[in-house]
Amino acid sequence: MGIKxxxxxxxxxxxxxxxxxxxxxxxxxxRGNKNVSFIAxxxxxxxxxxxxxxxxxxxxxxxxxxxxxxxxxxxxxxLVQSQGAGQSVEVLAxxxxxxxxxxxxxxxxxxxxxxxxxxxxxxxxxxxxxxxGAVFRIRHNMAIxxxxxxxxxxxxxxxxxxxxxxxxxxxxxxxxxxxxxxxDLKKDENxxxxxxxxxxxxxxxxxxxxxxxxxxAATALGSIYTFGPxxxxxxxxxPRHLAEFWMIEPEVAxxxxxxxxxxAEEFIKYCVQWALDNxxxxxxxxxxxxxxxxxxxLQSVLKAPFTRLPYTxxxxxLEEAVAKxxxxxxxxxxxxxxxxxxxxxxxxxxFKNPVILTxxxxxxxxxxxxxxxxxxxxxxxxxxxxxxxxxxGGSEREADYDKxxxxxxxxxxxxxxxxxxxxxxxxGSCPHSGFGLGxxxxxxxxxxxxxxxxxxxxxxxxxxxEF
RNA sequence: GCUUCUUUAGCUCAGUUGGUUAGAGCACAUGACUGUUAAUCAUGGGGUCCUAAGUUCAAGCCUUAGAAGAAGCGCCA
Numbered sequence: 001m002g003i004k005x006x007x008x009x010x011x012x013x014x015x016x017x018x019x020x021x022x023x024x025x026x027x028x029x030x031r032g033n034k035n036v037s038f039i040a041x042x043x044x045x046x047x048x049x050x051x052x053x054x055x056x057x058x059x060x061x062x063x064x065x066x067x068x069x070x071x072x073x074x075x076x077x078x079l080v081q082s083q084g085a086g087q088s089v090e091v092l093a094x095x096x097x098x099x100x101x102x103x104x105x106x107x108x109x110x111x112x113x114x115x116x117x118x119x120x121x122x123x124x125x126x127x128x129x130x131x132x133g134a135v136f137r138i139r140h141n142m143a144i145x146x147x148x149x150x151x152x153x154x155x156x157x158x159x160x161x162x163x164x165x166x167x168x169x170x171x172x173x174x175x176x177x178x179x180x181x182x183x184d185l186k187k188d189e190n191x192x193x194x195x196x197x198x199x200x201x202x203x204x205x206x207x208x209x210x211x212x213x214x215x216x217a218a219t220a221l222g223s224i225y226t227f228g229p230x231x232x233x234x235x236x237x238x239p240r241h242l243a244e245f246w247m248i249e250p251e252v253a254x255x256x257x258x259x260x261x262x263x264a265e266e267f268i269k270y271c272v273q274w275a276l277d278n279x280x281x282x283x284x285x286x287x288x289x290x291x292x293x294x295x296x297x298l299q300s301v302l303k304a305p306f307t308r309l310p311y312t313x314x315x316x317x318l319e320e321a322v323a324k325x326x327x328x329x330x331x332x333x334x335x336x337x338x339x340x341x342x343x344x345x346x347x348x349x350x351f352k353n354p355v356i357l358t359x360x361x362x363x364x365x366x367x368x369x370x371x372x373x374x375x376x377x378x379x380x381x382x383x384x385x386x387x388x389x390x391x392x393g394g395s396e397r398e399a400d401y402d403k404x405x406x407x408x409x410x411x412x413x414x415x416x417x418x419x420x421x422x423x424x425x426x427x428g429s430c431p432h433s434g435f436g437l438g439x440x441x442x443x444x445x446x447x448x449x450x451x452x453x454x455x456x457x458x459x460x461x462x463x464x465x466e467f
Numbered sequence: 468g469c470u471u472c473u474u475u476a477g478c479u480c481a482g483u484u485g486g487u488u489a490g491a492g493c494a495c496a497u498g499a500c501u502g503u504u505a506a507u508c509a510u511g512g513g514g515u516c517c518u519a520a521g522u523u524c525a526a527g528c529c530u531u532a533g534a535a536g537a538a539g540c541g542c543c544a
């Protein structure tokens with residue numbers, strides 16, 4: 001053929017009508033009559049298809065009959081202005097080469113009407129759909145936005161380990177990592193498994209958070225962020241949980257809780273703005289097909305500051321709501337952990353705006369959070385979004401060695417896992433803050449998808465690790 | 468893990484009080500149409516009604532158990 005391939009995203013912007021062009025991609029639909037056929041071709045470079053026009057007799061019938069939905073083809077033709085209404089540019093086909101046929105009786109993707117559940121069962125093919133093409137292009141763009149946001153502000157991308165020997169990183173259940181023969185486990189006299197001969201010589205697991213190591217980096221490089229896979233072995237069956245997900249965890253020396261909130265809010269707004277600026281076609285599609293209010297909701301998040309509210313004030317609002325007759329399944333009182341119905345009331349009914357809740361009772365938050373002077377609360381912050389709930393959890397960290405040690409001992413956290421973490425407070429301790437943002441939860445918000453299994457290419461959830 | 472719901476054609480679904488041969492749209496095949504936009508129109512093929520046991524003269528429909536999926540909740544990001 002000899003003509004260099006043009007990506008469809010570029011071809012659609014060309015105006016040098018009459019010149020020869022080569023496009024390659026997967027057939028979405030073919031339609032027409034005995035005089036002319038129309039082929040909608042997509043190569044993933046954009047959600048838009050390019051239309052190939054085949055005049056009768058131009059292309060061998062035997063080739064044309066293999067141009068079916070799902071087939072992969074290469075087409076050389078003339079770039080022309082479209083006579084039809086749906087597009088401005090199209091390709092008048094001169095020759096078509098079939099790269100890969102797709103048997104119409106076996107190819108599972110339909111032109112319309114597939115449920116998200118069905119597409120999950122064919123996750124190896126679902127990126128070829130409009131919806132998942134859009135989602136995964138946006139996913140890429142969000143990853144780029146995240147790196148650009150932090151890089152532009154002098155943060156360093158820091159790689160924390162995926163395999164860890166500490167079992168106290170968070171409250172989450174962990175996946176164990178071992179090369180031991182599980183059919184023949186050696187045990188000591190107490191029945192405990194002996195790990196001396198395991199690969200690392202001790203029990204190891206997949207990380208549930210890079211935060212503790214991230215803090216080590218922040219106390220050296222100043223401002224860092226992590227962005228990597230994270231694993232939780234919780235038996236969580238919800239549209240907001242994955243066993244394997246990606247998390248972004250910035251950690252900044254000398255930031256207090258206010259700086260931390262500023263960073264979180266600026267960060268989320270930057271990502272949303274990036275999507276609006278760089279993913280217009282994909283967002284327009286999702287806005288039309290998945291969620292009619294998507295673009296408007298994205299724009300509205302950018303307009304107003306997030307509502308910032310101490311936990312104690314939040315409890316007051318909830319108690320007032322109960323007094324006025326609002327019914328909650330779980331009781332509201334100072335000290336209670338907020339259930340999602342409580343969070344949703346604050347975000348979706350009371351404020352109708354993203355809410356950053358701060359200063360939670362220390363009993364319901366992690367050991368490393370900085371204790372307030374009141375002796376009761378800690379400088380935690382949760383960023384709560386409509387429908388998806390907690391999108392960010394973070395805090396100012398406890399910088400005082402004695403306070404942190406006391407808290408660790410109160411909670412019976414083993415020192416063998418904590419000595420190196422405590423050293424950051426022992427040697428040149430500094431105030432610092434950070435947070436964790438669930439990448440897929442951000443994507444839920446940005447794409448309007450409602451199930452987290454549909455914003456990651458190959459979801460891992462309880463009883464599901466296919467592909 | 469708890470609660471609820473769902474499972475019928477390749478896909479999305481309907482199926483009345485238990486009653487004779489289980490339906491529709493899309494997809495697919497064939498045909499029609501001189502430019503279609505999820506093309507349209509006509510005709511046609513296509514079924515382990517999730518699995519097992521039970522009740523009944525008779526079960527897609529009722530009962531019990533199981534499986535898979537989803538939603539709500541808990542845990543959290």
